[in-house]
Amino acid sequence: MRIAWGLAVCAVLLGITACEPAASPPAPPATAPSGRVTVPANMYGENPPKPGQCLDTGNAIVVDCADPHDAEVVNTGKLTATSMPDEATAATLTIPPCREKLAEYLGGPDMDATNLVAMPLWPNQEQWAKGERWLLCTVAEVGADERPAKRTGSLEGALQGNELFRYQTCSVSSPSREAKLRRGPCDGPHLGEAVPGVINVGKPGGSIPGNDTMNRTASTRCPALVKKYLGGDSKEVSVAWRLPNAESWARGYTNVVCFAEAARPVKVRLRNLGQGALPS
Structure with missing residues (x-):
């Protein structure tokens, strides 16, 4: 299977709207392991693993x-x-x-x-x-290469409370300017941080809204979500968002994701930065 993250891009610079769709739909990430792996006969067919395994x-x-x-x-x-x-x-x-x-x-x-x-x-x-x-x-x-990483522990209930920040998407690429989002560690140099509160703009199987419609929704809602994440307004952090394109929409990605974008790479999270300057 393919993990879909094909997106258009848009940004708001703290009240100054600057929207521009990607010049062309970005390529989906690398394929992840799929049913093409060779498994012992009937291992999954007659005795499939159970949820939680x-x-x-x-x-x-x-x-x-x-x-x-x-x-x-x-x-x-x-x-x-x-x-x-x-x-x-x-x-x-x-x-x-x-x-x-x-x-x-x-x-x-x-x-x-x-x-x-x-x-x-x-x-x-x-x-x-x-x-x-x-x-x-x-x-x-998934890691920076968009492939599943080896990990330990169960993920059941992983998005409850503040646990989301253990798995938060941080990007070494600019969420507002680059077509392809490149993930990176939140404790390493990065520009963007996805904030809690993804915005649903439709249902799987339904028609994808136009970019103008999705951009209007994002420009209305993302600034407040980023401000809440920062705990205030920072002149060195802009508001950005990522929109689904037709391919990712068909695969159920019907959300707009808001990002806090730093003016320069940072090595710590922007969360609770408030009105302060970016950390050195």
Whole structure:
């Protein structure tokens, strides 16, 4: 499957609106491990992992969540397609329902402001030919390369309270000026920080609003969310947001994500900066 983060860009410089769509739709991130991994016969088909269990997808085994793993099951199901779909079609079919279950599992709607993503797994061609139709909805924490990282511990309820900040998206790229969002560690040099309060602008399966409509919504709501995150107005922090494009919309990414963007790279979070200057 492919993790969709195709986006247009826009920014507000503390009251001065400056909006400009990306010159062309940015390329989706690298593909993550999918149902193409080779698994023992019927391991997933007849005895699928259960929600809450963790997986080492490289070795196609269930492991204790306290051990290193790159996926955690949030829901199971079956594919109903009469013929094996190609990867793009399968992603469009599976990501939206998996995202819905993921929001429930994480305990909050703000996953798009974090590095936690829905990662559906489905049979490869050989398994499909044997009649396997299993679907595993899993959650992964992606790194700067957009691939699932090895981690320990369960993610159930991970977005409750202030736990979101453990998984918060920080970007080394400019959220307002660059088409591709490049993730980076929040305690390393970065420019952007996704703030809590993703803005839903539609439902999966519905028509995508025009950029003008989404930009108006973002320009109305993002400044307040960023101000709350900062604890005030800083002249060195601007308000930015990322919009879904048609490809990401089809895969269930129907949210606008607001960002606090620093005037220069910082190595600490901007949260609670208030009206102060950027840290040196």
